Amino acid sequence: MGLRQAIAAASDPASVMDRVLAEALVLVPSAEGAAVLLCTSPNVLGYTATAGNLAGFTGTTVSLTNSLSALAIQSGVTQRSDDARIDPRLDAKLAAKFGILSVISVPLRRGAEDIGVVLITSGEASALGPADEATVAGLASFVSTVIGAAVDLSSCTTELLGIRQEAAAVIIGQDHLGGPSETARSRSAFVANVVCPGTAIESAARDRIEQALSGAEPTIVLQPIVSLSNGTVVEVEALARFAGPPERGPDRWFAEAAAVGLGRQLELRAIDRALSLLPEVPGPVRMAVNAGPDTFCSSDLIDLLETSTPGRVIVELTEHVGIADYPALHRACKRLRTIGAEVAIDDTGTGFASLSLVLEVAPEIIKLDRELTADINLDPVRRALASALVTFGAEIGAKVIAEGIETAAELEVLTDLGIGYGQAFYLGRPGSIEDLAVLIRTGGGRQAVLV
Numbered sequence: 001m002g003l004r005q006a007i008a009a010a011s012d013p014a015s016v017m018d019r020v021l022a023e024a025l026v027l028v029p030s031a032e033g034a035a036v037l038l039c040t041s042p043n044v045l046g047y048t049a050t051a052g053n054l055a056g057f058t059g060t061t062v063s064l065t066n067s068l069s070a071l072a073i074q075s076g077v078t079q080r081s082d083d084a085r086i087d088p089r090l091d092a093k094l095a096a097k098f099g100i101l102s103v104i105s106v107p108l109r110r111g112a113e114d115i116g117v118v119l120i121t122s123g124e125a126s127a128l129g130p131a132d133e134a135t136v137a138g139l140a141s142f143v144s145t146v147i148g149a150a151v152d153l154s155s156c157t158t159e160l161l162g163i164r165q166e167a168a169a170v171i172i173g174q175d176h177l178g179g180p181s182e183t184a185r186s187r188s189a190f191v192a193n194v195v196c197p198g199t200a201i202e203s204a205a206r207d208r209i210e211q212a213l214s215g216a217e218p219t220i221v222l223q224p225i226v227s228l229s230n231g232t233v234v235e236v237e238a239l240a241r242f243a244g245p246p247e248r249g250p251d252r253w254f255a256e257a258a259a260v261g262l263g264r265q266l267e268l269r270a271i272d273r274a275l276s277l278l279p280e281v282p283g284p285v286r287m288a289v290n291a292g293p294d295t296f297c298s299s300d301l302i303d304l305l306e307t308s309t310p311g312r313v314i315v316e317l318t319e320h321v322g323i324a325d326y327p328a329l330h331r332a333c334k335r336l337r338t339i340g341a342e343v344a345i346d347d348t349g350t351g352f353a354s355l356s357l358v359l360e361v362a363p364e365i366i367k368l369d370r371e372l373t374a375d376i377n378l379d380p381v382r383r384a385l386a387s388a389l390v391t392f393g394a395e396i397g398a399k400v401i402a403e404g405i406e407t408a409a410e411l412e413v414l415t416d417l418g419i420g421y422g423q424a425f426y427l428g429r430p431g432s433i434e435d436l437a438v439l440i441r442t443g444g445g446r447q448a449v450l451v
Contacts, residue, residue, distance in 0.1 A: 017049035024120060025052055026204070027135055029246055030127045031120045033100070036108075037062070037069060038116035045069060045116060053099055054121060067091065069117045072105040078137040079105045083125040102127040104136050206260040209253075213262070213269055218242050218250065220274045222281070222436050224428035225288070225401055228415050233440050235314065236281060237288040237423065238274030239430050258292070267295040268304060275308040280433045282440055288314040288344060288365075293323050297332040302339065311340035314365060317357070318346045326360055333361055344401075348372075348389065358392070366393050368419070370404020377409040383417065390418045 021034040033054035037045040040061065047060045064070040068089045072079045081087040081103045084095035090103065102122040108115050120136050122128055212218065218240035225235040240250045257266040271289045278287050295301055296317050305313055315336055323329060333343050344365035345358050358366060366389060376382040386402075393400045402414045405424035414422065428439055 018051065021049055021051035024118070024136065028104075028120055028128065028132045030102075030122055030124075030129075030132060032123055032127075033098075033119070033121040035119045035121075036116065037119060038108075039064070039073075039114065048116075052121075053123065054119070057098065062094065068103055069105045069119070072107040072117050073114045076107050076109070078107065078133055079103075080128060080130075080133045082128075085125075099123045101125045104128050104133055106136050202260060205256050206262070209257045209260060209262045209266060212242065212253070213265055218253070218266075218270050218273065220270070220277060221430035222277070222287075222433060223423060223430040224436065224439060225421055225423045226427050228402075228411070228420055228422050231443060233285055233428070233436070234421065235286045235288055236436060237316070238270075238277070238290075240270040240273075240290075254292075258294075263292060264295045264298060264300070267291055268298075268300055271295075271301070272304055275304065275313070277433050278308055278312060281312075281436065283312070285440075286312045286314055288316050290316050290318045290346070292319045293317065293329070297325070297328045301332075302335050305336075305341055306339060310336075313340075314342045314344050316344040316346045316365075316367070317361070317363075323357070329360065358389075362396050362398070364398055366398050366400050367423075368400065368402045370424075373402045373404045373410060373414065374406070375410070377407075377413045383413065386414070386419070387417050394418075 017036055021036065024034045025031050031052065033050070033052035035047050035051070035054045035057065036049040038048045040046040043064045044061050045064055047054070047057045047062075050056070050058045062069075064073070066089075068079050068081055068087075071089060079089070081090055082101075084090040084101050084103065085092055095101070095103075098121070100121045101124055104120040106118040106120075108117055118136065120128065120132070219242075221239050221241055222236040223239060224233045225237060226233050240253075242248075242250060242253045254263060254266060257263045267290070271291065274287065274289050281287055291301060296315065301315070305315075336343055342364040343361060344367055345361060345363045346367050347369040348355070348358055348366050368386060368389065372382055372386060374382075376386060390400050392398075399421060400419050401421040401423055402419050403423050405411050405414065405422050405426045407426070411422070411426065431439075
């Protein structure tokens with residue numbers, strides 16, 4: 001689809017502007033809100049399109065008199081404020097009403113006409129820096145053009161095509177400086193995703209995952225699994241951590257990797273890094289590593305484990321929804337057991353899928369999800385289900401581990417139910433291999449259990 005057709009295919013002009021603002025928030029990760037304000041009269045700006053924490057202000061009007069936006073329009077230069085509470089260019093009361101402390105205001109023009117501003121905002125002071133200002137300012141001409149496209153598609157086709165050609169030049173590294181500048185790279189990603197929604201986001205996600213795979217990430221921390229009878233550390237679970245950017249939990253990193261087709265590679269990287277620590281884990285403590293269904297059933301996992309000490313490894317199947325090939329799952333379990341590894345089912349008790357998987361796999365280890373253990377001392381239904389799983393585990397010779405224990409009362413009930421092992425901050429936090437050695441040497445797990 002050509003550019004003209006892509007824009008014409010939008011259901012209405014507002015949908016184009018919604019994409020613009022969504023992409024603006026992607027390009028400026030510190031931003032919490034974005035809006036396009038258009039001049040509705042000589043002294044009034046109206047919120048025409050909004051996103052983020054400004055999404056509820058569509059249709060609101062504000063005065064242009066003595067404001068940051070007025071200065072941006074009058075000067076034709078992007079304006080930035082680091083703290084609306086002390087900046088005389090902003091109405092502090094209005095900013096407080098909108099939940100705004102940091103603001104970038106980008107002037108918009110269509111030809112010789114001043115038509116409004118783009119606002120990028122944050123509720124934190126000094127959250128938007130010079131780099132963000134440069135990024136948003138670099139997009140101003142394109143934002144103005146998109147507004148023009150919504151008003152009159154034919155009048156701006158040439159300019160849009162020029163921007164598309166500029167974006168293509170950036171992609172092949174032929175900008176006027178001899179290489180892609182950050183502003184030009186941002187503009188090309190912005191153009192691509194407004195015209196083809198999702199393209200730039202997917203490209204950025206793939207870049208992040210590939211960078212992690214080629215660098216030092218993820219790092220590995222070890223969380224102890226202890227005997228509830230005497231506090232002895234019997235196993236550790238290897239958990240991946242990512243420094244970013246962006247800062248976010250490991251679940252989101254692995255979900256993003258799976259979404260761009262790199263899930264198995266990232267999981268195998270984490271397992272490889274975990275196994276490199278295994279020789280330093282004091283015996284007979286074993287190590288549990290996490291694998292989703294694709295990784296669990298792959299020959300790559302077997303190859304990786306065979307380079308280590310598979311008899312000291314437990315493979316936790318971490319995802320229960322969407323498993324379609326049970327014969328492949330059974331074959332994978334058989335291969336793992338043949339080389340001496342054991343199989344664990346994670347997050348058991350959270351739904352029918354997890355219970356069905358326990359029946360299919362008959363694992364050596366059943367891990368009770370924190371949703372089941374939370375407040376188990378107050379909930380007879382949770383106690384009944386946990387008790388049934390303990391009985392089932394005993395029947396098939398499986399060890400039961402309770403996750404997410406947070407209180408002495410929960411610990412007491414779980415112990416009374418016959419659950420022999422626990423994994424939780426209450427018993428031991430994830431840490432380095434050195435932290436694990438200290439915990440084992442000082443009996444930290446035992447002390448936590450006996451409190």
